[in-house]
Amino acid sequence: MHSPELLKGTLQTILLKVLKDHGKMYGYEITMRVKELSDRRLMLTEGALYPALHKLEAEGILKTDTVMIGKRVRKYYSLTSTGRTLAKNRVDELVDFINTMSNVLQVKLA
């Protein structure tokens, strides 16, 4: 998988947003969803994804639900109520940042 330098700092927000919109999802599913939404431009790596999910869980922002699919473990993540509030704030913050950045770069966005 591949990912740009620029992803730094935005991963958490992306995770919160997709979980907010799509409800419970498992790790691999999230990578596929982000890949699709980004038209193959953002490929989340496992080394970034799983530690990030674990951290958010430890902080009470996500909760998990482990399911056995045949002999395989699948771990579903979803937002807690704290997480829902945070998701909204983080997305607003990132949108604001993106708008600020477009002013600094003095470009019009598509």
Add this chain to the structure above:
Amino acid sequence: MHSPELLKGTLQTILLKVLKDHGKMYGYEITMRVKELSDRRLMLTEGALYPALHKLEAEGILKTDTVMIGKRVRKYYSLTSTGRTLAKNRVDELVDFINTMSNVLQVKLA
């Protein structure tokens, strides 16, 4: 000075862009310019700024020109020809990233 988490990864591009548009500038001047362009939202810290400028200089992307203003040293930075090419690429890349991000977040930008 204060700066958001999200700045990570975008500082270089910002520096290249303002130097591309405003020609030779010194460090403090850059922080003031970015503050103005961002409507006080982006406040570059010296701890981030100077190492970044030094690195770009060491890589041949920026060149410097030291001037004495009274008894004070002022170090002007400007793009080398390599730097001009890089500036364009980096800005294009960041704009593309921002557009991708707005698709992932499914928001419209101002």
Add this chain to the structure above:
DNA sequence: GTCTAATACATAATTCTCTTATGTAATTAG
């Protein structure tokens, strides 16, 4: 005339996040 804020440079220790690499294992498609 003196003190504070602003101007202007710089570096070091630490923290945080991601990349790269590695490991395990089940399932599906050819």
Add this chain to the structure above:
DNA sequence: CTAATTACATAAGAGAATTATGTATTAGAC
């Protein structure tokens, strides 16, 4: 039957920024 995909996970290392600190000049307020 074997390669690709699905699906989890962790560890070592790199890179970039934060926070803290340091030095020094100059302008403005009082």
